[in-house]
């Protein structure tokens with residue numbers, strides 16, 4: 001039974017889902033890193049929010065971990081490259097808390113426009129400072145949205161509902177989408193110079209880190225108010241404080257901070273700053289949504305191999321997972337076969353999906369082929385990092401699909417181009433689920449792959465098969481299956497033999513010494 005650790009505060013609904021799906025779930029929140037490191041090796045899955053830091057060190061200790069599930073959106077607390085390198089799928093729940101977070105941003109907008117928290121504290125203290133708290137209206141003001149994705153676009157819609165003029169800066173926002181939302185797509189400088197209120201909704205990346213710094217603030221209108229419910233690192237806190245102190249910025253509402261948990265911060269105590277402790281996603285509804293979703297996604301992956309909302313792997317629907325299973329086996333064999341025959345640097349990989357397989361989601365098949373292909377050269381390759389390895393090594397990977405019927409009802413052709421030549425291998429499924437190689441180097445063959453194989457190429461001359469059988473027999477190597485193929489009578493021929501044990505080097509030399517043998521290779525699957 002798979003085991004999952006829930007290491008941040010998730011709705012109890014998650015535990016119930018895991019239980020119902022037959023997965024054991026332990027809840028241990030607030031563990032110091034050393035304690036997490038000590039126990040993580042026991043778990044197949046780790047369910048988190050933003051509190052748990054899934055570092056490379058934690059991942060190195062997570063010897064059984066297959067999936068990290070983030071009940072929420074941001075995965076900046078997960079070392080995704082380290083997880084990818086270890087074959088750990090990282091998934092999030094991209095929509096479950098979007099409305100809630102957008103509503104928090106709107107609440108913060110009102111709070112900073114009308115000094116509501118400050119006025120609340122003052123009134124509770126019996127001060128009745130009616131003339132101190134003079135706010136501004138939102139109506140007819142310009143709202144600048146930086147990052148107009150899921151949350152930013154909900155905030156934009158709400159802003160329009162409040163009769164604000166909304167301008168958005170997002171390099172990935174299309175004009176059509178901007179038009180449909182009713183926002184004006186602008187450049188950053190334009191947004192900074194026009195907005196009365198600025199609200200941030202981008203992920204924290206190298207491009208967005210410190211996007212609001214002294215230089216950006218200098219371009220804003222005097223009296224601008226800033227709301228950040230995205231990530232702390234987007235705003236340079238020292239620069240914001242200076243702009244608040246000078247009176248250039250009239251107020252800021254912050255849900256997120258550079259260092260979290262933020263027990264102290266230079267902006268704390270500032271009379272123009274409204275703060276909440278990363279509450280953007282904290283509603284009953286959102287927490288129920290993300291907990292249910294993450295538990296279902298993680299269970300699907302651990303139990304069926306279905307992949308949803310993964311950051312570092314192609315999606316596989318629950319419906320596709322069982323259909324893909326026999327093809328994954330075939331794809332792995334094709335990749336591994338080609339990889340074991342490759343002796344030079346790979347420049348390009350071309351994969352053609354023909355017949356029935358062309359109707360399936362082929363991304364996971366391509367990843368499986370690449371994993372099999374690279375296994376001979378890269379010890380740490382896995383299904384998750386194989387496409388990354390191809391990119392890093394400048395190996396061009398192309399995929400083609402052709403759903404017309406070919407000689408077989410379904411066929412995968414893998415061609416590998418090295419510095420020397422291009423070699424192809426093809427495979428199909430017999431009986432719908434039994435992988436078979438049906439062509440090697442364009443020579444037809446029908447071969448079942450077993451754990452130990454001997455691959456021999458030779459000139460098609462009489463006497464070869466008998467000598468090969470005798471050589472293996474004399475070495476005490478039992479033949480399980482024997483498959484032959486040839487380009488034409490007397491031409492290039494191939495023998496693919498399944499044997500019951502690994503063929504050692506001494507025996508390989510004897511095989512190579514048989515007349516007309518061109519190449520002999522021991523293979524393992």
Ligand SMILES: NC(=O)c1ccc[n+]([C@@H]2O[C@H](COP(=O)([O-])OP(=O)(O)OC[C@H]3O[C@@H](n4cnc5c(N)ncnc54)[C@H](O)[C@@H]3O)[C@@H](O)[C@H]2O)c1
Pocket residue numbers: 073074075094097098101146147148149150151152169170171172173201202203204205207208229230231255256278279280281282
């Ligand atoms: N405070 C909270 O509790 C809370 C809750 C949920 C999400 N968040 C955070 O809110 C942010 C947005 O979440 P989302 O679900 O809307 O994400 P999203 O991916 O749907 O949207 C992000 C948008 O930012 C845009 N973007 C990326 N780089 C940009 C750049 N350099 N300049 C301008 N725009 C850029 C993208 O094109 C995208 O449209 C994330 O950082 C997320 O972690 C915070």
Ligand SMILES: O=C(O)[C@H](O)COP(=O)(O)O
Pocket residue numbers: 049050051071072073074075097278279280281282
């Ligand atoms: O990225 C997110 O989903 C939010 O920042 C919410 O974080 P939390 O789950 O820790 O509240």
